[in-house]
Amino acid sequence: MNHFRRIVVLGLMAATALALCLPAAAQNKKSRMENVGGNFFARYNYEVETVGVGTEGTKSLKVWAYGKKVDEAVMMAKKLAVAACIYRGLPASTYALATPALYPDPQEEWEDYFEDFFEDGGPYLNYVNLTSDGDPSGQDRLKMKGGYKVGVYVQVLYDRLRKDLEAKGVIKSMDSWF
């Protein structure tokens, strides 16, 4: 009888453990999906600084990003610079006023579009230029546990990005109200 009771208790414990683990596993899977999803950058904690008034519709920024290797971190910095212009806007600095986000309210319908947009080597590269030569060095290259944190100077073609997002229908143009 005792043996039977032990089996029942163990069974219940196993079922409880399974019940607790399944949602967690599902949640992890969901998080992973979100991380690779197009709107992942909307929730990113940006380290972006406006370093000057860009000319001809550009924005001059310094962006910090992480990566296992320096070149991976630099690529991530480029993505973050474009993503900051789209989702978060750029903070004010002593050199320039704040810049509002182009698309502050991400909608699910454009999730796939931005997923493709931000994939490695994706269209986001059309809107960003590195303005510093070579890999970051000195204080702009920090060795961390498991990789690097780098700070790079970039130029984002803000106006071109806005116009292309308007043309795609992601955001409304000023003229569209009339």
Add this chain to the structure above:
Amino acid sequence: MKKHILALMALLISLSLGAQMKMKKPTIMVVPADVWCNENGYMTSYDDMGTTRWVPDYKVALQSNSEIRSAIASIGNIMADYSFPLKNLEAELRRLQKEEAELSVTTSKDSFAMLAESPVDRLRRTAQCDILIDISYRKILYGPTSQIVFNITAIDAYSSMEVAACPPVQTEAVDAPIEILLDRAVQDVKATFATKIEEYFKDTYNKGRNARILLKRWEDAFVDFESEVTYSGKEAELGEVIQVWMNDHCVDGQYNLVNATGNTLDFNPARIPVRGTNLAGKEVPIDAAGFVRPLAKWLKNEYGIESKVLPKGLGEAWLVIGGK
């Protein structure tokens, strides 16, 4: 049940049609701020019944100051870039001058009669727009370093409400022309400024246009706004009844009555819808006059009061009761 479904369908259709409908496009013009004109000596005076009034002399300012011209051109460029070309102040002044000259020499071939023009027509022949972008800047020179502090504000020409404004922008450079510094300042404010203007358009679209609706009476009118009339079987002043109409027709019943006397009712601002129906019953974008015309019709049908609608622009209309 069937009735409910039909009503729901009608609502959905009207909503979808509404979503596709556009509103009337406002004209925007960039002008030097009064303070800038005053500081730089571009003011002109005129005699207003014994009182000397000073007003900005835009024509002289644009003809003699290349810096302000370049700042206006820079803002024109950015608005064109946002698919919203501006009305050019200089071109508008030139057009008015040309029109003035043409009007003064145009005569009838048969009778040599001049064109008919009332004092009101003459008064209205001025540079007009719906939104004014006011700009000013101050130059500070430290040896070879030039510095400017630039200000920009957009104002609704009718309700005088601020449409968009940016904090003052300071730019400086060594040995740089002021025009370059002004362009840099404009580049700096452009995204923020354009976004605020766009938010204003969105607000207007969703919550109605901020308009000024001014009601006056001819001095020989048989009624005034304090005359007693009957509304739904109750005695009330005409002004009160008109307020009920405004409440029914403004978006969410929003209006602000700033002046109410026997001779005047001044609604400023009133949130008027951006769409209405035309004579053919078709839904079209409307301006303030398009909003007021049904009121004129209602006053005539309900109380036999004739009135005249005077359109003053996209966001302002006057209604004078007591005759045409």
